Amino acid sequence: MVKLGRTIKLRLCPDTAQADQFLAMSQEYQRLANIVSQWIFDHGFQLSWLKINHHLYKEFRQESELNSQMIQSVFRTVSARYKTVREQLKQHSYRYKNEESKWIQVPRDLNWLAKPIQFRQPQADLVRQSNYSFVDEMRKISITTLGKRTKLSFTDKGFEKYFTDDWKLGTAKLIHNQGKWFLHIGITKEISDFDTKNDPxxxxxxxxxxxxxxxxxxxxxxxxxxxQKILHKRKKFIEIRRCLQSKGTKSAKKRLKQLAQRENRWMTxxxxxxxxxxxxxxxxxxxxxxxxxxxxxxxxxxxxxxxxxxxxxxxxxxxxxxxxxxxxxxxxxxxxxxxxxxxxxxxxxxxxxxxxxxxxxxxxxxxxxxxxxxxxxxxxxxxxxxxxxxxxxxxxxxxxxxxxxx
CATH class of the missing domain: 3.30.420 (Nucleotidyltransferase; domain 5)
Structure with a gap:
């Protein structure tokens, strides 16, 4: 058996008060995540969740309104981000030519980082049942905030088929994007593995x-x-980008960012x-x-x-x-x-x-x-x-x- 993973993306429908609660909670989560990231950077990249918890948990519980489970999630979130970056660095060695013009590859690790990883956007990782759960026969979702849990409706268009007994819901990520709130939920299911027999x-x-x-x-x-059509369309993107870069204005830079997002969505x-x-x-x-x-x-x-x-x-x-x-x-x-x-x-x-x-x-x-x-x-x-x-x-x-x- 092999574990199959997916991510379902729910559009949340909070009222003004709920949106403010989500923003306050995700900003606090972001603040603590950056503190943990700085601590890891200053202490030789200690990525053990137990060690991070031992040094920072009591301090966070005293000064932060996040509950105990959310603070533990902060530690896991930051540690996981550093582990991901470590793997990325390992896969892309530093390459240079020596005096004999031969390519040399030098393995890279976290010590190549010049500064701590920054969490630039408000976010929060929510544990199933502890921080979020579905109520009212799956018509609403209950989410933890800094004060108390709040219930709200959501839209699951395109993801309805994943709400079955075959899929197991895991940790969710609360995301704020362009004034809208989303909940990305990791789900898993066990399926039969690929069989090399019987002449595939x-x-x-x-x-x-x-x-x-x-x-x-x-x-x-x-x-x-x-x-060919892809190359032709990419050529158009390059021409528009070159024109905007030559202007260098604030509006041109904003348009460049939007263009990059549009191109990424198209290629995806x-x-x-x-x-x-x-x-x-x-x-x-x-x-x-x-x-x-x-x-x-x-x-x-x-x-x-x-x-x-x-x-x-x-x-x-x-x-x-x-x-x-x-x-x-x-x-x-x-x-x-x-x-x-x-x-x-x-x-x-x-x-x-x-x-x-x-x-x-x-x-x-x-x-x-x-x-x-x-x-x-x-x-x-x-x-x-x-x-x-x-x-x-x-x-x-x-x-x-x-x-x-x-």
Whole structure:
């Protein structure tokens, strides 16, 4: 069994007095969180909840109106944020060239932080039953404030199906955004894990710029998801951003922030729809194989100059995340393989030769066996092949460079 996680987002409907209570509570939660963050920074990044509780709990109980459970939640919230940042730093090493022009990677940890993590927005983490609960036959929700609990209505449009016995409700986060109040609730459900037996379908996915995804499956079928419209729209965003940056006015900066949020929402929607299309097309018992694109850059010679840098902010990781949790929900899975030579290996004779790929015509032409193929399709074919090796028990499948026929 594997635990499936989701987040449901409820729109709260507080009156003026309730909204003021939520704001006061979330601001106090934010204040204490920043105090805890400073303490962790000053004490060698002590992330043990018990140690933080031992040093700060009594002081907070004396000076703060938050109840005992909420104060404990503050400690857990800050500790969890530091642990997340620690993992992010670990995944992105510091890279530099030494005197011999060789790339050196230096692992990073929390000691690389120049200042404590700041909690810039009012928020509050609420424990199920202790700080929030559903009442009146799930028509209203009761939430703890600084004074007493308050009941109010909410909107769960689009999330009704998650209020069943199969899903377990967990800690919720109270969020204030653009004058509106939301409650984000983490939910979990246990489902059957992916079964590697009984010949699951293998789907190799090559991600890129010209095509968002090129897909090759174990039955020999290929799907192309064109990315030209995405590139064109991103070009428009870049042009608008450049124009606003040149103005430098206060209103232009405000518009830039709104533009960034709009672009993020648009790209998130694109990745959601692409991931949904893939899991719908192939269904359960499918192994989706992706390249591990950490620290990988792309050749952009065939792109307009205005889009040469767009690949640096391309949300490949977001698509990977969406596909992973959507696949998990239908007893499928995602595995990542080494990207080395996936665009250079001939699937017919096994020759690995960089010059066989012609970027100008988007074609792969093997000079040894004369096999010809679209270069994006070829990448997906090799990725699918590595997925088969993973199913056969190879933990970290990768292509070895062969310069003669295998």
């Amino acid at each position: 379908q293998i789907v190799g996915i090559d991600r890129g710029l010209r095509f968002l995804a090129t897909v090759f499956d174990s039955e020999g079928k290929t799907l192309f998801f064109d990315g 929607d694109v990745n959601h729809r692409l991931a949904k299309t893939l899991v719908t097309a192939y269904g359960s018992h499918t192994l989706f194989v992706l390249e591990d694109l950490t620290h990988v850059t792309f050749n952009t010679d065939d792109l307009p100059k205005s889009l040469r840098n767009s690949h640096r902010s391309w949300s490949f990781f977001q698509l990977e995340t969406f596909l992973t949790y959507k696949a998990q929900a239908i007893q499928s899975t995602v595995v990542k393989v080494s990207p080395a030579f996936t665009s250079q290996r001939c699937p017919k004779c096994g020759l690995v030769e960089k010059t066989n790929r012609h970027h100008d015509t988007h074609e792969y032409w093997c000079k040894q066996c004369q096999y010809r193929c679209n270069d994006d399709r070829l990448g997906a074919m090799n990725i699918e092949m590595l997925g088969q090796e993973w199913l056969n028990g190879v933990k970290h499948p990768k292509i070895e460079k062969l310069t003669t026929a295998g």
